[in-house]
Amino acid sequence: MTERNADHIAIYPGSFDPLHNGHVDIIRRGARLFDRIVVGILLNIEKAPLFTVQERVEIAREVFRDYANVEVDTFDGLLVEYARRKGAGVIVRGLRAVSDFEYEMQMALMNRNLNPGVETVFMMPSEMYTYVSSRIVKEVVALGGSVTNLVPSIVDDRLREKRHARSTLRA
Numbered sequence: 001m002t003e004r005n006a007d008h009i010a011i012y013p014g015s016f017d018p019l020h021n022g023h024v025d026i027i028r029r030g031a032r033l034f035d036r037i038v039v040g041i042l043l044n045i046e047k048a049p050l051f052t053v054q055e056r057v058e059i060a061r062e063v064f065r066d067y068a069n070v071e072v073d074t075f076d077g078l079l080v081e082y083a084r085r086k087g088a089g090v091i092v093r094g095l096r097a098v099s100d101f102e103y104e105m106q107m108a109l110m111n112r113n114l115n116p117g118v119e120t121v122f123m124m125p126s127e128m129y130t131y132v133s134s135r136i137v138k139e140v141v142a143l144g145g146s147v148t149n150l151v152p153s154i155v156d157d158r159l160r161e162k163r164h165a166r167s168t169l170r171a
């Protein structure tokens with residue numbers, strides 16, 4: 001077991017391309033449960049992300065500007081190693097539906113195998129966000145649909161800017 005203290009810091013890892021209200025919901029819940037929650041943005045997982053890592057960091061920092069115990073950071077490599085570096089005893093993951101379960105269970109058990117001192121904690125978002133993913137947000141925006149009620153307003157603005165830039169480029 002890790003030292004008691006380490007359990008008070010949690011890492012919430014993901015690609016957050018882009019951050020949406022399902023993520024925001026989980027981060028808010030985590031901020032209530034833990035002394036500190038670190039939003040860990042994965043570097044290099046997708047070859048062609050819509051938002052650069054720098055943009056994703058900026059967005060998350062802006063959205064959680066008023067949360068003193070939410071930190072936004074980036075990482076590469078093994079998650080349990082990153083947790084060790086941050087002194088975190090908890091990995092937070094969001095569970096939307098049964099479809100998330102199999103992959104999440106595999107990851108949680110592999111992470112436990114790699115470092116039994118780090119515990120994975122699953123949280124469920126408000127039911128109105130259970131169907132939201134970054135992938136579906138990007139798909140809808142690419143087809144001209146609105147995601148205003150599913151993403152923070154800064155993300156909505158930036159998605160519009162990107163769509164505008166792309167349509168101008170095509171014109």
Ligand SMILES: Nc1ncnc2c1ncn2[C@@H]1O[C@H](COP(=O)(O)OP(=O)(O)OP(=O)(O)O)[C@@H](O)[C@H]1O
Pocket residue numbers: 013014015016017021022023026092093094095096100124125129130131132133134135136
């Ligand atoms: N709507 C949601 N409600 C609760 N948790 C969520 C939601 N969407 C994602 N998560 C969780 O957030 C974490 C980071 O996920 P990730 O960055 O892959 O987001 P995503 O929306 O699934 O993006 P993508 O569609 O690119 O996979 C994971 O634990 C994931 O299960």
Ligand SMILES: [Mg+2]
Pocket residue numbers: 133
């Ligand atoms: Mg995902």
